[in-house]
Amino acid sequence: MSQTAFETTAYSRRRARMSQAFSVLCLAATSLGVLVLILLIWEILWQGLPWLNARLLTSFPSMYPEKAGIAAALVSSLWLITLTALFSVPIGVGAAVYLEEYAQASRWRSLVQLNIANLAGVPSIVYGILGLGLFVRALALQRSILAGSLTLTLVVLPIVILAAQESLRAVPNSIRQASFALGATRWQTVWHQVLPAATPGIMTGVILAISRAMGEAAPLVAMGAAATFITFIPLSPIDEFSALPVQIYDWASRPQPEYHHVAAAAIVVLLTVLILLNATAVYVRYRYGKRIRW
Numbered sequence: 001m002s003q004t005a006f007e008t009t010a011y012s013r014r015r016a017r018m019s020q021a022f023s024v025l026c027l028a029a030t031s032l033g034v035l036v037l038i039l040l041i042w043e044i045l046w047q048g049l050p051w052l053n054a055r056l057l058t059s060f061p062s063m064y065p066e067k068a069g070i071a072a073a074l075v076s077s078l079w080l081i082t083l084t085a086l087f088s089v090p091i092g093v094g095a096a097v098y099l100e101e102y103a104q105a106s107r108w109r110s111l112v113q114l115n116i117a118n119l120a121g122v123p124s125i126v127y128g129i130l131g132l133g134l135f136v137r138a139l140a141l142q143r144s145i146l147a148g149s150l151t152l153t154l155v156v157l158p159i160v161i162l163a164a165q166e167s168l169r170a171v172p173n174s175i176r177q178a179s180f181a182l183g184a185t186r187w188q189t190v191w192h193q194v195l196p197a198a199t200p201g202i203m204t205g206v207i208l209a210i211s212r213a214m215g216e217a218a219p220l221v222a223m224g225a226a227a228t229f230i231t232f233i234p235l236s237p238i239d240e241f242s243a244l245p246v247q248i249y250d251w252a253s254r255p256q257p258e259y260h261h262v263a264a265a266a267i268v269v270l271l272t273v274l275i276l277l278n279a280t281a282v283y284v285r286y287r288y289g290k291r292i293r294w
Contacts, residue, residue, distance in 0.1 A: 048264030060231040065258035072230040076241035083149035092160030100168040120158035127154045128222025146237040156209040163205020167198040200285040207281035217245030
């Protein structure tokens with residue numbers, strides 16, 4: 001064997017060993033993360049399941065842990081995610097369609113795209129402070145469900161826009177060209193061809209963004225969402241509100257161990273709702289993905 005062939009073989013073996021070591025390292029990191037997640041879920045279930053009953057779902061916050069419930073927080077969270085979806089989806093998808101299908105390549109478009117990407121990484125507490133100054137005080141919406149949903153809309157809007165843009169980019173350009181060749185206008189092409197093809201990705205991104213909004217506590221705490229004083233079911237967008245993450249934060253910060261069990265039960269409810277939302281995203285992507293063949 002020549003010197004060059006020997007060096008090549010040694011180099012290949014060294015690269016193979018490094019590749020195997022990296023694979024083992026990645027597997028160990030993944031296993032560690034999954035193990036920690038399983039331990040956390042087990043701890044929450046162990047503490048919360050004995051306290052999970054109908055009383056928890058139908059009662060209001062109380063000074064006594066055995067009487068405390070999440071009725072107001074649960075209904076408020078449903079109000080929040082519903083209004084957040086109504087605000088963020090049309091605006092986010094519309095902005096994505098304009099940027100991808102109508103806006104010409106220019107410095108202005110690049111600047112807008114850069115700002116959207118930067119806003120997606122801004123900590124949610126910053127949006128809470130913005131919501132406090134803009135919606136609660138400047139627009140005099142007070143600490144209402146409407147102000148909270150608008151604040152959460154600011155949190156998830158960049159995510160919705162980016163998810164919709166990626167879905168639109170994934171649509172083959174041949175679909176657009178075929179539509180134009182048949183005499184369709186740009187709007188007809190977007191409405192009848194591009195959007196239906198991008199629907200699975202858009203809806204998946206939207207549902208995942210709304211799931212994040214439901215789990216946010218920092219922006220709601222910053223704008224002053226109540227945790228212990230809401231003893232009624234919110235019936236309109238102008239009512240005061242609580243939220244499941246805020247209620248959980250309040251109970252978890254108390255010294256009584258009984259409140260920690262109640263907080264764990266509320267976490268189980270929140271996880272259940274989030275899992276259902278994520279399962280809906282998977283189902284929607286699978287269902288609409290079967291209908292569309294590029």
